[in-house]
Amino acid sequence: MxxxxxxxxxxxxxxxxxxxxxxxxxxxxxxxxxxxxxxxxxxxxxxxxxxxxxxxxxxxxxxxxxxxxxxxxxxxxxxSSLTGERAQTADAGPKGNILNRAIDLISSIFSPILWALAGTGLLKALLALVVTVGWLDATTQSYTILYAASDALIHFLPILLAVTSAKRFGANQFVSMAIAGALVYPDIMALNTGDPVSFFGLPVVMVSYVSSVIPIIVAVWVQSHLERWLHRVLPSTVRNFLSPMLVVLVLVPLTLLTIGPATTYAGQGISNGIESLWSLSPAVGGALMGGLWQVFVIFGLHWAFVPIITNDLGVQGYSLLTGPLFAAVLAQAAAALGVFIRTRNAELRQIAGPSTVSGFLAGVTEPAIYGVTLRLKKPFVYGVIAGAVGGGIAAAGGSAAEGFVLPGLITITSTINVGSFTMQLIGTGVAIALALVLTLTLGFKDLPASAPAAVPAEDVATNDTPADDAATATGSAAAAGGGTATMTRTAVVEVGAPLEGRVIALAEVPDQVFSSGALGEGVGLVPTSGEIHAPVAGELVSVMPHAFGIRTADGVELLVHVGIDTVQLKGQHFTTAATQGATVAQGELLGTVDLDGVRDAGYDPTTVVLVTNTSEVPSVVVTDPGAVQLGSTVLTVVQ
Incomplete structure (x- = not known):
């Protein structure tokens, strides 16, 4: 077969x-x-x-x-995306240098569980706060139950990583969970007492696998190769049950004997190395992390720190790398607040307001970065400077978070028990104040107060604009006789497919906001190619990794949004080839998307192409569902 x-x-x-x-x-x-x-x-x-x-x-x-x-x-x-088990093998990812491939590997393994880690980390931060202020006694059973709820995910992290690693390497995820479960099995952990342990005479170096990161990832990678070999050599009549048995039989002892100790000591070595460098000058280390963290986020390099931070949490219960991040994140939120106060552009204020709130409270700065500070350039620089200053202060006090949290005001209590919480508050406060003051005093080049209005049809005759070529005069006799000439114009904008794929009705798009037409009329597109091209010629009024806003010379405003909820990917699997404010030709490359990477991360890559100012155009004609080539007309807008 x-x-x-x-x-x-x-x-x-x-x-x-x-x-x-x-x-x-x-x-x-x-x-x-x-x-x-x-x-x-x-x-x-x-x-x-x-x-x-x-x-x-x-x-x-x-x-x-x-x-x-x-x-x-x-x-x-x-x-298809039907099984939920689409595997991305190690050689199926984007090619490039070792750093890019390593970051892609890390992100594909960790991104599916980051929100769960962040949520339980927030619970642990709030629990630390209520204990500190005396609202709950840490010796009570109630505390024990709540702490278990906040700590269970990080405690059993190897099992979660077994699932995501299996999907990344194309292994059987349930067999991977069996291997991970053996590593944190109570009886196995009970052997870690310092007494000699052996397996059929072979010495076993016992280490703690609770909250560990690297051992299970390497074990699952080995598992994927072993399973593929067994699939080739075992008859199909016995393969389904014999392969899992052999994999578990081989890999659990192998991991305990070799993979586990080697990778655990390697991870501890990295953590100890960072801690020793940090001890030489905590302020300098904190300034570098605080200043560069949001730059790392933009380029996706922050993923390289995720396994180090999670490994630190497992080894010592905290990570010194996290202390300066509160200043870095909240400085960008403060810069967005400064833009909100100072800008005269209504559209920009509508973006800056909510993004400021999400940045301060939840530590989610992507809307603030891509929609506000980086868009205006100078506020982003102010945030970087303030983050460096505040991060250096926080690190000088030895501050660090006890859990995996998104740095924000409501999670800052996660740093109460490590280092100086006072220095953390001072550093974060300085970062917020400095970013806000720099943005308000030094300023930035504001966007125009409003977009240029389209020329009214009745005024076309008295305005020397390119649109006059599309004008059609009616009532010429009246005009010739000295009466009033009534001028109308008709412009047809053909909107091309930004990606190759299959057109579906907007109502079939699996997102109620899009499918309901609340954002405008348009179509859905199930892509088969990862190149995103401009559907029309015009100005790029908005550029995010996963979405592009374009305004044509005729005033038609279009949105190309790649994927459902892909903003959560924070730019991962997307590469932008265009800049905001640029004028593009129809068919010009705007960016690329790794469709398999998006699906592997658990997101639907269905793309929408919308006319967002539908109320201002007489008619939007939608093409019939079916296969479509790049550039083929999917919408016809009649002006």
């Missing part, structure tokens, strides 16, 4: 991905729930090589494959 061909034929036979509500597999069958049963071609599926038969029962459309069903299911995941 050619598993990929079988999977493709079955998917086509059930009516395509859009006709599948869900699909799972059991020991022998692919079990589909279909949106419209009439679209499925049962006879064609049964004629597919590798398919034994088709059974319809219990509301399911069951395709019987036999022992090879897990492999066909995995192939199904490579050509």
């Amino acid at each position: 050619k598993y990929d061909a079988t999977a493709a034929a079955v998917l086509d036979g059930v009516g395509g991905e859009s006709n599948v509500s869900s699909v799972v597999h059991c020991a022998t069958r692919l079990r589909f729930k279909l949106v419209d049963r009439d679209k499925a071609d049962k006879a064609a599926i049964e004629a597919t090589p590798g398919v034994i038969t088709v059974v319809e029962s219990g509301g399911q459309f069951q395709v019987v494959i036999g022992n090879d069903v897990p492999t066909v299911y995995a192939e199904l995941g490579k050509i």
